Amino acid sequence: MAEAQALRKAIECGVPDNDKYMHPTLLKNRGNWKYHDRPRPGVLHHVAHSGDQVWSVRAGTQRQMDTHTIRKLCDIAEQFAEGHVRFTIRSNIEYIVADEKKVAPLIAKLEGEGFPVGGTGNSVTMVAHTQGWLHCDIPGTDASGVVKSMMDALYDEFKNEQMPNRVHLSTSCCEINCGGQADLAVIVQHTKPPKINHDMVANVCERPAVVARCPVAAIRPALVNGKPSLEVDEKKCICCGACYPPCPPMQINDPEHSKLAIWVGGKNSNARGKPTFMKLVASGLPNNAPRWPEVNEVVGRILRTYKADARPWERMADWIDRIGWPRFFEKTGLPFTKYLIDDWRGSRANLNASNHVRF
Ligand code: SF4
Ligand code: SF4
Numbered sequence: 001m002a003e004a005q006a007l008r009k010a011i012e013c014g015v016p017d018n019d020k021y022m023h024p025t026l027l028k029n030r031g032n033w034k035y036h037d038r039p040r041p042g043v044l045h046h047v048a049h050s051g052d053q054v055w056s057v058r059a060g061t062q063r064q065m066d067t068h069t070i071r072k073l074c075d076i077a078e079q080f081a082e083g084h085v086r087f088t089i090r091s092n093i094e095y096i097v098a099d100e101k102k103v104a105p106l107i108a109k110l111e112g113e114g115f116p117v118g119g120t121g122n123s124v125t126m127v128a129h130t131q132g133w134l135h136c137d138i139p140g141t142d143a144s145g146v147v148k149s150m151m152d153a154l155y156d157e158f159k160n161e162q163m164p165n166r167v168h169l170s171t172s173c174c175e176i177n178c179g180g181q182a183d184l185a186v187i188v189q190h191t192k193p194p195k196i197n198h199d200m201v202a203n204v205c206e207r208p209a210v211v212a213r214c215p216v217a218a219i220r221p222a223l224v225n226g227k228p229s230l231e232v233d234e235k236k237c238i239c240c241g242a243c244y245p246p247c248p249p250m251q252i253n254d255p256e257h258s259k260l261a262i263w264v265g266g267k268n269s270n271a272r273g274k275p276t277f278m279k280l281v282a283s284g285l286p287n288n289a290p291r292w293p294e295v296n297e298v299v300g301r302i303l304r305t306y307k308a309d310a311r312p313w314e315r316m317a318d319w320i321d322r323i324g325w326p327r328f329f330e331k332t333g334l335p336f337t338k339y340l341i342d343d344w345r346g347s348r349a350n351l352n353a354s355n356h357v358r359f
Contacts, residue, residue, distance in 0.1 A: 023084040023096040025054050041161045042117035043103060055103050056094045057081070059115040060126050060151070060158055063091045064134060064144050072113065080106040090126040092119055121161030124154045124303070128170040130178045138245045139173035140188035140258040141287050146171045149291045150186070150299060157303070164310035164319070167303065168267075176242050181266030183316035184302060185278055186295055188287070189261035193237040194250035198224040205230070205247035213242050260285045260295050264302060265317035276317045281328070283339045298334065305332045 019027060029048035036046040044056040061069070073093055077085045081095040081102060088094060093115075095106055107117050119125055127150055130136070132143035150169065157163065171186040172179025179187055201207070207230060211219045218236035222229050230250070232243075241252045252258070262285070266278035281302070285294045309331060310319035320328050329336045 021084070021086075023054065023082065023098070025052050025098045026096060028052065038121050038161075041123065041159060042107070042120055044120055053098065053100070055097050055100060057097070057103060057106050057110070057117060058088070058092050058094050058119050059110045059117050060119060061091055061093055061115060063126065063129065063147065065091075073115070076106070076109055076113070080109045090119075090128055092126055116155060116159050118159035118161075122163045122165050123159070123161050124157035124163060124167045124169065126158065127151060128168070128180060128182065130171065130173050132173045136173065137248075138177075138241070138253075140175075140190065140241070140253045141173050141260060142289060143171045143173040145290055146186055146260070146292050146295065149296055153296050153300060154303070163303075163307055165313050165315045167306075167316065169299075175240050177245075181268050181275070181278055183264065183266065184299060185263045185266065186299070187261050187263060188241075189259045189283055190239040190241050190252050190254075190257065191259055191284065192252075192254060192257040193218075193232050193234045193239055194241070194243060194252040195254075196230060196232065197249040197251065198227060198229040200249040201229040201247065202227050204249055210243050210247040210250070213246055215240060215242060219243060255287070258287055259283070260287050260292070262295070262298055262302070265320050267315055267317055272313075272315075273318065279325075280340050280342075281332075282334055283337070301334070302332050 025048075029050055029052050032049050034047050034049045036044055039045050039055075042058050044058070046054050046056070061073070073085065077083055077095055081097050082099075084096045086094050086096070095110075097103060097106065110117055127147040129143040129147045130139070132139050132141065132145065134142070134144060150171075151158065154169075157167075167184065168182045169184050169186075170180050170182035172188065174188050175190060179185060207221050207228065210230060211221065213219075216236050216238055218233045218238075219230055220233070222231040224231075230247070232250075239252070243250045244252045261280055262282040263278035264281050265276055267273070267276045269275065282298045285298065288294055306316055306319055309323070310316075311322075314322065323331070326336075
């Protein structure tokens, strides 16, 4: 018994120490860098005060990776780099070499294997996306698939550094959970209230938890056919889908009525300006797997207009701030409809008015 307890004692190790995985030149010069530059798209060159130099070669991946692909990427690190890689927060892979002569063969190998080298400068970044049909239990679309179709269309914009500033893209496969702010985001948009399977509610759902979950108090307990269930006041419901995760019988995903929407102008960083929230600019686009052509048409249109019209170093939000929303819709040719107006009066009291982190 005493031995079993000793075996089960948790080891509180915190974040793993990454020193042992780091390229030795990075380790040696940590905190002692003189400058860095970008010799070409997809390559960062860092020079230390000691005179040491490293080149980081960044390649895009398909994000959802199988073990064969990861092994292939690691074999490339062994053969063409110096055995050290790291993944960026947007699932790009970076190879670090301390010898400039290794850069060109490494790039040739990566591109030959189908991994585009780019994404370091003013380019479209890899799209951050949520789990989609592959992993999550509530998605209204396949976020990974939407990303694949978008990145195929934006392949050259990842490889070249021809945008006015960084363009962060993201997709989110439900309206309420893990999507983030981005210069341009594709987000699921439910357009009809949930359909309730009253036979299952009593067995599957904790009704008080579901009632508490609704942000507009549209759900109340009800007895249906003699069984405890729930009902939705459809006039109040904002079709957010928050009731569906804790109560799967409140199905809101629908092949026809779950649409995709496009939001622009979000930013997390404090660089140059404060963080900003995204705004809805296109709604009701068909959730048209497997290539989502309607979404790609609108994304391409917005990015082409931004690229042509923004001044150097203007992020999407800065550009829109300068030209104003009426001109944004004029220049992109997107229709401005009543569905784009944020008229939910509860938001003033319920939501933060900025996305600054507060303690
Ligand atoms: S965005 Fe929503 S549906 Fe998509 S992975 Fe996150 S919780 Fe699941
Ligand atoms: S979809 Fe959202 S607003 Fe509508 S009932 Fe469910 S939680 Fe409430």
